[in-house]
Ligand SMILES: N[C@@H](CCSC[C@H]1O[C@@H](n2cnc3c(=O)[nH]cnc32)[C@H](O)[C@@H]1O)C(=O)O
């Protein structure tokens with residue numbers, strides 16, 4: 409299978425330089441980026457007047473939480489989780505999770521996301537939804553044991569079952585990730601079990617240092633910061649992808665940098681739950697790999713990575729009173745290259761030899777003209793709905809705004825029905 413994208417403006421290479429070129433894709437790779445490629449291809453997409461960007465990597469989300477969008481707004485994290493979200497989640501079975509994930513996947517595809525990291529339950533239903541839509545996914549069963557040994561055993565069994573399920577699927581786009589929920593919901597025994605499995609080279613994702621209360625609680629319980637705790641349990645490695653990292657001190661940052669951990673910044677969620685402002689400048693200065701995520705749709709309240717990029721840029725400028733922090737290229741790097749690095753993917757940039765994960769955006773729109781600086785427009789002016797085509801692993805996922813693998817209308821009806829009957 410080969411695809412030729414003809415005549416677009418390509419945001420090319422590590423430098424994100426805009427160049428007029430065609431892009432030739434063979435199998436799951438980009439094989440050539442050049443003007444006037446004459447090769448025959450199975451599919452030809454006319455990209456003239458449009459901009460071809462590397463696919464965005466949403467490094468932290470809970471895709472089925474689209475079902476809970478707008479259900480419990482304007483609350484702090486623990487109250488939101490304990491009194492609203494967890495009781496609502498108890499009503500969600502496999503079927504509900506499947507349709508919620510499909511809705512989330514459609515939303516992500518339509519806003520330029522090609523890869524995402526997901527943590528939830530009924531994850532085989534999420535995997536089924538991913539197979540239909542065709543995104544690249546890292547799926548983890550969220551483990552919560554609350555110090556209860558029986559629960560821990562059950563969470564470990566479910567994790568092992570799901571890991572085997574993913575192995576047997578044998579789809580290179582669908583990957584397994586270990587997903588202990590957080591230092592305040594998982595016992596040290598549970599986290600140690602995860603650390604042991606991670607030594608075999610399996611990726612790990614976890615929520616970390618999200619609120620001031622979490623840091624206080626962990627310090628009281630263990631006499632260490634959440635970062636020090638995870639480090640003492642051997643859980644901080646280059647394969648660790650920790651969401652939030654809002655409440656970190658300089659010592660934590662140094663540990664994270666030394667261990668080559670990735671922190672996933674989720675600005676919308678942090679602002680909405682009033683968790684705080686993550687110390688982006690400090691982390692980048694310490695050399696920490698910072699990726700970008702939306703978190704779930706119940707704390708965002710959408711899965712639009714284009715919007716998330718703008719929020720990062722604006723939040724840190726106003727917070728530090730320094731407009732040079734989080735410039736457009738840096739933010740785009742967080743949403744692409746840094747996510748790819750965390751996941752060990754040769755992706756996140758458009759260049760020969762890289763994975764063919766990319767999006768085509770219509771820039772012939774009033775809010776994207778004149779075309780002074782495409783990367784600036786992408787971060788500061790574009791929005792989800794501007795994305796028209798999406799290619800993942802050399803396969804067309806969306807064409808002219810239509811996600812090919814699913815009946816979108818049917819998904820919209822189903823989730824409305826779930827809202828009325830189940831939630
Ligand atoms: N095995 C667990 C499921 C955990 S899935 C992951 C969990 O993370 C929750 N979650 C979503 N966003 C956040 C966040 O920002 N911080 C902490 N937890 C979150 C989400 O609601 C879900 O319950 C159980 O039996 O309940």
Ligand SMILES: [Zn+2]
Pocket residue numbers: 468469470615651703704
């Ligand atoms: Zn989360």
